[in-house]
Amino acid sequence: MNLLMCLFCLLLDLTSIHSRMLMQSRIIGGHAAAPNSIKYMVSLQSTSSQHFCGGSLVHRYWVLTAAHCNIGEDQMMIVAGDYKVNIFEGTEQYAKPHRLVTHPLYNSSTNNADIMLIKLRAPMVLNKFVSLAPLPRQGTGVVEGHLCQVSGWGHNSVGGGQVPIELRTVTVPIVSAARCNSSDSFNGNITTNMICAGYQSGGKDACKGDSGGPLVCRGRVYGMVSWGNGCGDAKFPGVYTAVSRFRRWIDQTIYGPHLRCFGYR
Numbered sequence: 001m002n003l004l005m006c007l008f009c010l011l012l013d014l015t016s017i018h019s020r021m022l023m024q025s026r027i028i029g030g031h032a033a034a035p036n037s038i039k040y041m042v043s044l045q046s047t048s049s050q051h052f053c054g055g056s057l058v059h060r061y062w063v064l065t066a067a068h069c070n071i072g073e074d075q076m077m078i079v080a081g082d083y084k085v086n087i088f089e090g091t092e093q094y095a096k097p098h099r100l101v102t103h104p105l106y107n108s109s110t111n112n113a114d115i116m117l118i119k120l121r122a123p124m125v126l127n128k129f130v131s132l133a134p135l136p137r138q139g140t141g142v143v144e145g146h147l148c149q150v151s152g153w154g155h156n157s158v159g160g161g162q163v164p165i166e167l168r169t170v171t172v173p174i175v176s177a178a179r180c181n182s183s184d185s186f187n188g189n190i191t192t193n194m195i196c197a198g199y200q201s202g203g204k205d206a207c208k209g210d211s212g213g214p215l216v217c218r219g220r221v222y223g224m225v226s227w228g229n230g231c232g233d234a235k236f237p238g239v240y241t242a243v244s245r246f247r248r249w250i251d252q253t254i255y256g257p258h259l260r261c262f263g264y265r
């Protein structure tokens with residue numbers, strides 16, 4: 001009986017995850033990316049091939065994404081080399097997670113340190129469609145107004161059916177922490193581990209389902225889609241995990257404590 005109840009709850013849980021995903025929309029105010037132009041972009045999918053988050057391939061064995069994209073390693077499949085999600089185009093590579101490493105400071109109520117590394121069971125093969133994402137150096141920043149690009153698939157299911165959705169992208173300027181934290185915006189909820197991006201007039205933004213996907217400035221993944229208040233709202237820019245704050249943690253996690261031996265940095 002207990003076991004049955006458990007299964008029932010799990011089912012309810014999965015259904016609510018799914019219906020929440022159905023309400024989410026895609027990159028706001030952007031356009032379709034050129035096919036396979038963002039080669040380090042990956043799609044995180046449920047075992048039923050439902051896209052739910054984005055990510056960046058940072059090593060043949062490792063994907064960088066948001067900690068809030070953690071739905072449990074048994075539930076996840078990572079797809080690299082994708083363009084139209086849910087259409088097989090022959091360029092895709094699939095891998096299951098071997099291990100999820102959520103940042104120890106991640107806090108799901110404040111969204112602080114919304115960052116996770118996924119070690120893959122088998123490495124992705126780097127080719128014309130799959131490459132590694134360039135990361136910023138530890139502690140570097142991007143000035144207010146600098147134009148960056150955010151990309152994602154959002155959700156891809158309309159009315160229960162599956163619609164082929166190509167990767168979309170939109171350009172947004174960096175917003176200073178001071179402005180993002182002001183009382184008529186996020187009112188102090190932006191930590192030093194977050195960066196904001198969006199136009200003062202709104203209209204261009206990432207949205208739910210784009211989570212974990214890259215915000216690229218100067219050719220490097222400076223941000224990852226993390227949270228917001230609605231999407232494309234003039235008062236509320238998109239909030240991103242500040243990847244440069246975690247560069248050391250990323251390298252430590254991937255390469256271990258013997259980093260110096262490899263001559264990185």
Ligand code: ARG
Pocket residue numbers: 068205206207208209210211225226227228229230231232237238239
């Ligand atoms: N938390 C959302 C997700 O899980 C991402 C929200 C981003 N919102 C925004 N306005 N930029 O997909």
